[in-house]
Amino acid sequence: MAGYRRYHKEDKVSYSLGITLTFELLKYKKEYVNKIYIHSAIKQGDTLDKMELLCKEAGIKIEYTDKIFNVLSQKENCYVIGEFVKFQGKLKQDAPHIVLVNPSNAGNMGTIMRSSLGFGINQIAIIRDAVDAFDPKVVRASMGAIFSTDFEYFDSFNGYTGKYGSSDRELYPFMLDAKISLHDINPGKKFSLIFGNEAAGLPAEFASVGTSVIIPHSADIDSLNLPIAASIAMYEATRQIFGNTVK
Amino acid sequence: MAGYRRYHKEDKVSYSLGITLTFELLKYKKEYVNKIYIHSAIKQGDTLDKMELLCKEAGIKIEYTDKIFNVLSQKENCYVIGEFVKFQGKLKQDAPHIVLVNPSNAGNMGTIMRSSLGFGINQIAIIRDAVDAFDPKVVRASMGAIFSTDFEYFDSFNGYTGKYGSSDRELYPFMLDAKISLHDINPGKKFSLIFGNEAAGLPAEFASVGTSVIIPHSADIDSLNLPIAASIAMYEATRQIFGNTVK
Numbered sequence: 001m002a003g004y005r006r007y008h009k010e011d012k013v014s015y016s017l018g019i020t021l022t023f024e025l026l027k028y029k030k031e032y033v034n035k036i037y038i039h040s041a042i043k044q045g046d047t048l049d050k051m052e053l054l055c056k057e058a059g060i061k062i063e064y065t066d067k068i069f070n071v072l073s074q075k076e077n078c079y080v081i082g083e084f085v086k087f088q089g090k091l092k093q094d095a096p097h098i099v100l101v102n103p104s105n106a107g108n109m110g111t112i113m114r115s116s117l118g119f120g121i122n123q124i125a126i127i128r129d130a131v132d133a134f135d136p137k138v139v140r141a142s143m144g145a146i147f148s149t150d151f152e153y154f155d156s157f158n159g160y161t162g163k164y165g166s167s168d169r170e171l172y173p174f175m176l177d178a179k180i181s182l183h184d185i186n187p188g189k190k191f192s193l194i195f196g197n198e199a200a201g202l203p204a205e206f207a208s209v210g211t212s213v214i215i216p217h218s219a220d221i222d223s224l225n226l227p228i229a230a231s232i233a234m235y236e237a238t239r240q241i242f243g244n245t246v247k
Numbered sequence: 248m249a250g251y252r253r254y255h256k257e258d259k260v261s262y263s264l265g266i267t268l269t270f271e272l273l274k275y276k277k278e279y280v281n282k283i284y285i286h287s288a289i290k291q292g293d294t295l296d297k298m299e300l301l302c303k304e305a306g307i308k309i310e311y312t313d314k315i316f317n318v319l320s321q322k323e324n325c326y327v328i329g330e331f332v333k334f335q336g337k338l339k340q341d342a343p344h345i346v347l348v349n350p351s352n353a354g355n356m357g358t359i360m361r362s363s364l365g366f367g368i369n370q371i372a373i374i375r376d377a378v379d380a381f382d383p384k385v386v387r388a389s390m391g392a393i394f395s396t397d398f399e400y401f402d403s404f405n406g407y408t409g410k411y412g413s414s415d416r417e418l419y420p421f422m423l424d425a426k427i428s429l430h431d432i433n434p435g436k437k438f439s440l441i442f443g444n445e446a447a448g449l450p451a452e453f454a455s456v457g458t459s460v461i462i463p464h465s466a467d468i469d470s471l472n473l474p475i476a477a478s479i480a481m482y483e484a485t486r487q488i489f490g491n492t493v494k
Contacts, residue, residue, distance in 0.1 A: 111472060118464035118471055148467060182482075183490040215482070216489035217365035220395060224365055224478070225358055231475045232482045235429075235462070242463035243430040 004068040009132040022082035024144025034083040036062045042079035086134050089150040091123045099125040102197040110141025111227040117145040119234040124151040125160045171210025178214035193233045198226045251315040256379040269329035271391025281330040283309045289326035336397040338370045346372040349444040357388025358474040364392040366481040371398040372407045418457025425461035440480045445473045
């Protein structure tokens with residue numbers, strides 16, 4: 001039997017680290033689960049019983065071992081790991097999309113997934129070079145949102161627009177040098193919010209793509225951090241949907 | 248000469264880890280700087296020359312040593328550390344405030360500082376128990392915003408309102424069970440945006456404080472992450488200020 005090894009982006013499987021995350025995995029992507037690992041230090045009780053029952057019902061094998069935890073998890077209180085086969089996503093043609101151009105940080109990608117699910121825009125196009133969306137750090141930062149997110153990789157922005165950029169799709173690249181303020185946008189049902197790399201932002205040529213947008217802020221900071229900018233944009237762009245939901 | 252030791256919250260000094268952050272420290276809080284440490288692996292050139300010149304002009308001692316880097320910095324490309332005396336802050340009585348009740352995560356606190364400076368609300372009340380705002384992780388996540396932020400600790404929320412809660416201050420606790428939607432608020436010039444702990448949120452009794460607010464989102468996530476919720480709230484609350492700034 002081969003030993004466990006660290007996660008690599010070429011692997012066919014990835015991992016949910018922690019029991020809460022693994023419950024999310026079992027809830028939304030059960031059919032992709034290979035195996036659940038349980039550490040000997042786990043607390044006995046209802047939660048563990050529930051996990052074991054869920055696995056039994058779904059015919060998912062549980063392996064009781066501590067070894068894989070030493071390899072995959074730096075966190076002290078991680079006693080459950082779910083191993084799942086990476087699933088393929090495809091965006092919905094008529095839905096709003098988030099487009100991330102060259103995102104480089106795993107935590108940011110996961111946080112954006114969580115926000116985008118929260119605002120009902122769980123459709124993410126990722127333009128390479130880009131961080132691996134299946135990195136366990138992304139999975140963890142998403143708090144399970146990745147299991148309800150459709151995402152699709154493209155080698156170029158043109159690759160994305162070639163497939164999804166029909167004439168009725170509104171494109172909003174977010175840039176410091178922009179045509180309009182986020183406060184003034186009022187998108188329809190089919191739009192793409194486009195964000196650049198954490199350090200570099202979007203290349204200047206995006207100024208000619210659709211309607212460029214800025215989130216106005218003081219000159220005291222260079223820019224907002226990426227998941228925050230993306231989340232503010234989603235909040236504003238979904239005002240028509242969520243703006244009237246409080247009783 | 249005593250050896251270097253890890254940062255502790257009781258220490259009188261804290262640290263900026265990295266050259267960009269240390270430039271921010273020298274720009275905004277020069278008078279609090281004790282010393283600058285420079286690692287032997289730093290690249291020679293204009294940036295280093297500028298750092299050395301700045302220190303010379305300000306009469307700040309530079310120590311060329313690698314030892315403190317092993318103790319304080321886990322990052323590989325950190326070649327400059329600034330040591331500064333912790334400064335005391337006091338909030339502005341008539342300005343908008345952010346109030347963080349029991350924040351527990353250093354990265355989140357720093358990210359909130361950065362956003363709050365971006366939206367011109369660099370006034371943060373912190374209600375204990377709370378993470379140490381001078382933790383080098385906060386300093387780093389703030390990207391230097393901490394050096395332009397006024398923050399003040401309180402032992403209780405009543406301690407805060409006793410000092411700053413005059414009758415003309417609008418209080419907006421952010422809660423899932425809230426009176427109004429963020430989309431509908433329209434605050435004046437003197438308001439407080441109040442947020443609970445990352446895991447627990449605000450205690451239920453905050454429902455009777457001012458006007459409770461929710462950021463509406465889908466039921467697919469439990470909540471938005473704290474710095475994202477706070478940043479979206481600041482974006483909306485400063486609409487009158489930043490909503491008309493684009494040419």
